[in-house]
Amino acid sequence: MGQAFASLSAVQVMGWGLAFFGSLYLGFGTITWLLTQRVLPALGIGRVLDPRPVRAEQWRREFAQSACSVLIFGLGMVFPWGLLQLGWAQLAADASGWRIAAEIVVLAIWNDVHFWINHRLLHSKVLRRFHGPHHRSVVTTPFSTYSFHPVEALMLGNVILWPMLVHDFSFWSLASVPVFSLFFNCIGHANYDFVTGVSYGHWFAASRRHHLHHAAHAGNYGFQFTFMDRLFGTRLAADAADAQLDAFRRRQAAHGLGA
DSSP states (O other): HHHHTTTTHHHHHHHHHHHHHHHHHHHHHHHHHHIIIIHHHTTOSESSSSSSSSHHHHHHHHHHHHHHHHHHHTTTTTTHHHHHHTOOOOOOOOHHHHHHHHHHHOOOOOHHHHHHHHHHHHHHTTTTTHHHHHHHHHSSSSGTTTTTHHHHHHHHHHTHHHHHHHSSHHHHHHHHHHHHHHHHHHHHTOOEESSSSSTSSSSGHHHHHHHHHHHHSSSSOOOOOOHHHHHHHHOTTTTHHHHHHHHHHHHHHHHOOOO
């Protein structure tokens, strides 16, 4: 498959990239939405994290910004392809299953490091205006995942370029990065606690942690894991959004509405 990818033309690579990222975004977003809005509540599994409503304007904005991100990510596939054409990177041929599995683990860890660094920079005084469009989704949805400013999309979209310069990865290892990245991103933005019985610091509580990041507008800069936030002291307390949510529930109760 790696040889087939390298043999494509630039236009073919960009077309393939658009189809790949577009289908990932719509597919994962739709499945996650149906699970959290229909299937899991009907089965009594999990709970909604933030009961505040999502306005129609947010849906329109998220899809518009996400379409731009899909365009950037899809067309941006020409850059890893270009590294191969220039001979600056190579793809491992006939990699074993064990090697692919090990590479995916390494890339998952790198993905979290890369995300934390860029996310923290996007909260700096210089760059936070480029992160503001994403944070307009205070109550997140699975379709918030690609709802970025173009600058943010460019910063996050280069995640596989640096590893390609230092190691000959399998095509399948590199292709897995946007798949597991968007999968974890959908979970993080689903506004749903999938596994209520685990602790706040557990890997399976990523949706709780990222929900707090959007509610508090700072802290919890990590992705799926917690090691970067623990290392740099940027982890939020589990009750960081309680004041906002309690105030909303009191307003709802005063107006005779359910949460």
